[in-house]
Amino acid sequence: xxxxxxxxxxxxxxxxxxxxxxxxxxxxxxxxxxxxxxxxxxxxxxxxxxxxxxxxxxxxxxxxxxxxxxxxxxxxxxxxxxxxxxxxxxxxxxxxxxxxxxxxxxxxxxxxxxxxxxxxxxxxxxxxxxxxxxxxxxxxxxxxxxxxxxxxxxxxxxxxxxxxxxxxxxxxxxxxxxxxxxxxxxxxxxxxxxxxxxxxxxxxxxxxxxxxxxxxx
Amino acid sequence: xxxxxxxxxxxxxxxxxxxxxxxxxxxxxxxxxxxxxxxxxxxxxxxxxxxxxxxxxxxxxxxxxxxxxxxxxxxxxxxxxxxxxxxxxxxxxxxxxxxxxxxxxxxxxxxxxxxxxxxxxxxxxxxxxxxxxxxxxxxxxxxxxxxxxxxxxxxxxxxxxxxxxxxxxxxxxxxxxxxxxxxxxxxxxxxxxxxxxxxxxxxxxxxxxxxxxxxxxxxxxxxxxxxxxxxxxxxxxxxxxxxxxxxxxxxxxxxxxxx
Amino acid sequence: xxxxxxxxxxxxxxxxxxxxxxxxxxxxxxxxxxxxxxxxxxxxxxxxxxxxxxxxxxxxxxxxxxxxxxxxxxxxxxxxxxxxxxxxxxxxxxxxxxxxxxxxxxxxxxxxxxxxxxxxxxxxxxxxxxxxxxxxxxxxxxxxxxxxxxxxxxxxxxxxxxxxxxxxxxxxxxxxxxxxxxxxxxxxxxxxxxxxxxxxxxxxxxxxxxxxxxxxxxxxxxxxxxxxxxxxxxxxxxxxxxxxxxxxxxxxxxxxxxxxxxxxxxxxxxxxxxxxxx
Numbered sequence: 001x002x003x004x005x006x007x008x009x010x011x012x013x014x015x016x017x018x019x020x021x022x023x024x025x026x027x028x029x030x031x032x033x034x035x036x037x038x039x040x041x042x043x044x045x046x047x048x049x050x051x052x053x054x055x056x057x058x059x060x061x062x063x064x065x066x067x068x069x070x071x072x073x074x075x076x077x078x079x080x081x082x083x084x085x086x087x088x089x090x091x092x093x094x095x096x097x098x099x100x101x102x103x104x105x106x107x108x109x110x111x112x113x114x115x116x117x118x119x120x121x122x123x124x125x126x127x128x129x130x131x132x133x134x135x136x137x138x139x140x141x142x143x144x145x146x147x148x149x150x151x152x153x154x155x156x157x158x159x160x161x162x163x164x165x166x167x168x169x170x171x172x173x174x175x176x177x178x179x180x181x182x183x184x185x186x187x188x189x190x191x192x193x194x195x196x197x198x199x200x201x202x203x204x205x206x207x208x209x210x211x212x213x214x215x216x217x
Numbered sequence: 218x219x220x221x222x223x224x225x226x227x228x229x230x231x232x233x234x235x236x237x238x239x240x241x242x243x244x245x246x247x248x249x250x251x252x253x254x255x256x257x258x259x260x261x262x263x264x265x266x267x268x269x270x271x272x273x274x275x276x277x278x279x280x281x282x283x284x285x286x287x288x289x290x291x292x293x294x295x296x297x298x299x300x301x302x303x304x305x306x307x308x309x310x311x312x313x314x315x316x317x318x319x320x321x322x323x324x325x326x327x328x329x330x331x332x333x334x335x336x337x338x339x340x341x342x343x344x345x346x347x348x349x350x351x352x353x354x355x356x357x358x359x360x361x362x363x364x365x366x367x368x369x370x371x372x373x374x375x376x377x378x379x380x381x382x383x384x385x386x387x388x389x390x391x392x393x394x395x396x397x398x399x400x401x402x403x404x405x406x407x408x409x410x411x412x413x414x415x416x417x418x419x420x421x422x423x424x425x426x427x428x429x430x431x432x433x434x435x436x437x438x439x440x441x442x443x444x445x446x447x448x449x450x451x452x453x454x455x456x457x458x459x460x461x462x463x464x465x466x467x468x469x470x471x472x473x474x475x476x
Numbered sequence: 477x478x479x480x481x482x483x484x485x486x487x488x489x490x491x492x493x494x495x496x497x498x499x500x501x502x503x504x505x506x507x508x509x510x511x512x513x514x515x516x517x518x519x520x521x522x523x524x525x526x527x528x529x530x531x532x533x534x535x536x537x538x539x540x541x542x543x544x545x546x547x548x549x550x551x552x553x554x555x556x557x558x559x560x561x562x563x564x565x566x567x568x569x570x571x572x573x574x575x576x577x578x579x580x581x582x583x584x585x586x587x588x589x590x591x592x593x594x595x596x597x598x599x600x601x602x603x604x605x606x607x608x609x610x611x612x613x614x615x616x617x618x619x620x621x622x623x624x625x626x627x628x629x630x631x632x633x634x635x636x637x638x639x640x641x642x643x644x645x646x647x648x649x650x651x652x653x654x655x656x657x658x659x660x661x662x663x664x665x666x667x668x669x670x671x672x673x674x675x676x677x678x679x680x681x682x683x684x685x686x687x688x689x690x691x692x693x694x695x696x697x698x699x700x701x702x703x704x705x706x707x708x709x710x711x712x713x714x715x716x717x718x719x720x721x722x723x724x725x726x727x728x729x730x731x732x733x734x735x736x737x738x739x740x741x742x743x744x745x746x747x748x749x750x751x752x753x754x
Contacts, residue, residue: 004318005318005321008321008322008325009321009322009324009325010325012322012325012326012329013325013328013329013332014329015329016325016329016330016333017329017330017332017333017336018333019333020329020330020333020334021333021334021336021337023333023334024334024337024338024669025337032616035334035612035616036613036616036617036620037297038330039606039609039610039612039613039616039621040277040301040613040620040621041298041300041301041304042301042327042330042331042606042609042610042613043273043277043604043605043606043609043610043613043621044273044277044278044298044301044302044305045301045304045305045308045323045326046273046327046605046606046607046609047269047272047273047274047277047305047605048273048304048305048306048308048309049305049308049605050265050269050273050573050605051269052308052309052311054262054265054266054269055309055312057258057262071251074251074252074254074255075255077252077255077256077259078255078256078258078259078262079259080259081255081256081257081258081259081260081263082259082260082262082263082266083263084259084260084263085259085260085262085263085264085266085267086263086266086267089263089264089266089267089268090270093271094267094268094270094271094272095626095627095628096577096580096581097580097581097584097627098627100584100588102224105267106577106581107224107228108260108264109577110228110232110577110581111227111228111229111231111232112231112232112235112256112260113257113260113261113264113542113574113577114232114542114545114577114578115232115233115235115236115435115438115542116235116236116239116253116256116257117257117261117541117542117543117574118236118431118434118435118542118543118545118546119235119236119240119253119435120239120254120257120543121428121431121543121544122428122431122432122434122435122546123239123240123242123243124428124431125428125429125431125432125496125500125728126243126432126492126493126496126497128424128425128428128732129492129493129495129496129731129732129735130489130492130493132425132732132735132736132739133489133492133735133736133738133739134485134489134739136736136739136740137739137740137743138740138743142410142411142414143414145411145414145415145418146414146415146417146418146421147418147736147740148418149414149415149416149417149418149419149421149422150418150419150421150425150736151418151422151733151736151737152418152422153418153419153421153422153423154422154425154426154729154732154733155733157422157423157426157701157703157729158426158703158722158725158726158729158730159510159511159512159513159722159723159726160510160723160726160727160729160730161726161729161730162510162513163510163511169513170370172419173370173372173515173516174369174370174372174377175415175419176419176684176687177372177377177687177690177691178372178377178380178381178384179380179384179412179415179416179419180415180416180419180420180684180687181372181381181384181687181688181690181691182380182381182382182383182384182385182388182412182416183384183388183412183413183415183416184416184684184685184687184688185347185350185351185381185384185385185688185691186384186385186386186388186389186392186409187388187392188343188347188685188688189343189344189347189348189385189389190389190392192339192340192343192344192347193344195335195339196335196336196339196340196344198332199331199332199333199335199336199339200332200336202328202329202332203329203332203333210324210325210328211321211324211325212311212317212320212321212324243490243493244490261574264573264574264577265573265574268573268576268603269573269605272602272603272604272605273604273605276623276624276628277604277623280623280624281623330609331608331609334608334609334612334665335608335664338608338664338665338669339664341668342663342664342668342694343660343664346692346694347688347692349692350688350691350692350693372691381691419684420684420685423680423683423684423700423701424680424681425680425728425729425732426680426701426702426703426725426729427547427679427680427681427701428680429500429724429725429728429729429732430546430547430679430680430701430702430721430725431543431544431546431547432496432500432728433500433504433546433702433721433724433725433728434545434547434717434721435546436497436500436501436504436724437504437546437717437720437721440501440504440505
């Protein structure tokens, strides 16, 4: 039983990891067929995985309603929104448009989901302005450099800035293409090396957190 | 302008109302915002469920499986899509404590594949190609013989290649904490810090641009829905929202005084 | 003066919110219309599409959701207008589940405007899960990855997909990305092995992080944020929502710059006092 619970998953990870690392370098038809099929399977399995996340959200709010914790009414609103959307979605066969005409599901998407999601993120514009006013101070040389760079880019990337102070355009281009690229490249190389190291640790069974915990891990 | 349907006008009122409910958070956290927030999560989840069902279960799994089995029921290959289906179901048994360990098999399969495909592609695309561009030749052979570009405005010029190389090395060194940053190392690390500050300043500038763009998009819609053809939706709903907030604030203060 | 500075430093943030709202609202109602300067990275995308022969295969991946709509939808509209004007065969898809309806809406709108026919001039494949696995699946066999399009029409035999077996048959690809499931992923799992040319369109937040790819030639062009969309609209000589929003963008940036400079002026005025200002 321990073999099935602990060793078997690690063996599967190792075999899959090594096989598909080597597959990249083997252009043989069998190798290509393998990756064609398995990548298709991954699409399907990823869909099931999405349900995992959705199910936990169901559970959290169901508990809130059951225990009638403060604010449980809003959880009811969430459930109503969710079930209503599912009902409308299945009624429209999952389509937002049929022959160019908008369905009920499409209406729900265009006039509720799009404005809600858009507004949620646009509200950050106000907070970024408030935070910039309160915290963006030239306390040190480094902070002054950061401040100067931010001001130049903010001016150089809008027509008014380009019109009033034309050199900010050229400096912004140089800043982005050279100085910013250097830093981003260094970070990218470092992060990628870390990602490769983590992948190797997973394949070799050193990193096991993906198995989900438990004493027999 | 084509005549607007009732559905479109109703939609405009709903969209404007929900937008203003969310923006009411700028005053303070209030029931209107909470209503919008929970509605957003609920509708997003509902939309995701519908799309996952129709795309994954019907389009990718059920229909191809049904087609292959009906065309060649005796062939073993026709049932191959049962493998991801079984692995997917194994993933879901995570919620049943007694057999939750079975989900490890599915996760091992997915994680093993993901790690395997990622290694060579990450090394090739994100490490080797990036290093290759960092060590470009400084001197090039042109029609007039050997030359080195000194134009700061040209990203590929020799002088910019030197600056890029210095930047990459100094930033990599700055983030390398296994070696103490003393002597020449300190100079390199300090240089790395200044490069990082410039990049983060640029990132801040771009982030401001991005967030303001989102605001511009929402305000454009609100302005559109404030027109006569939409029944002055934005203006009326703005008044309703403000009055509701005033009423709610008065109620809260009254409750506070009553305690 | 110091008392004034102290009051200004501690000002209610709702005053700042009102300033920002005003800065964005006023130019939208009364635009001032400044010229848009085009950057080389945006021009590179335009030039590549402009040079493509008719009926070339152009893949547009809508890797964003409604939260990035104001920045990336104008880019999508401008690119589609250009592609349809050049009579390219356009394939659309998305990696982002909640962006599917948005992508379909954009396709329907622009295709109707340019009198293009679904199935013959363009196809919207819709959303499929998998991320990198999906790209690999498309790179191996497009019809296994997408057996049908978003409106459930089987993909094998579609006139628009004639001669297209996988990603190697794509002539040009642009990923409009709002996050990690986007341009970088398309390069790593797609272009690196299947060798199609690609460019990126991104939100302002992730644009600076994509410049290393632009420099190394891994992407041939980059359309960054609303400004990038406005530049592309200028190039195709068809103004849209991006150009209309640039005045508001300019005003908002200037308000932020003034706020930041003022905050530093007040900070330095109060810095001489005992104890740092809060």
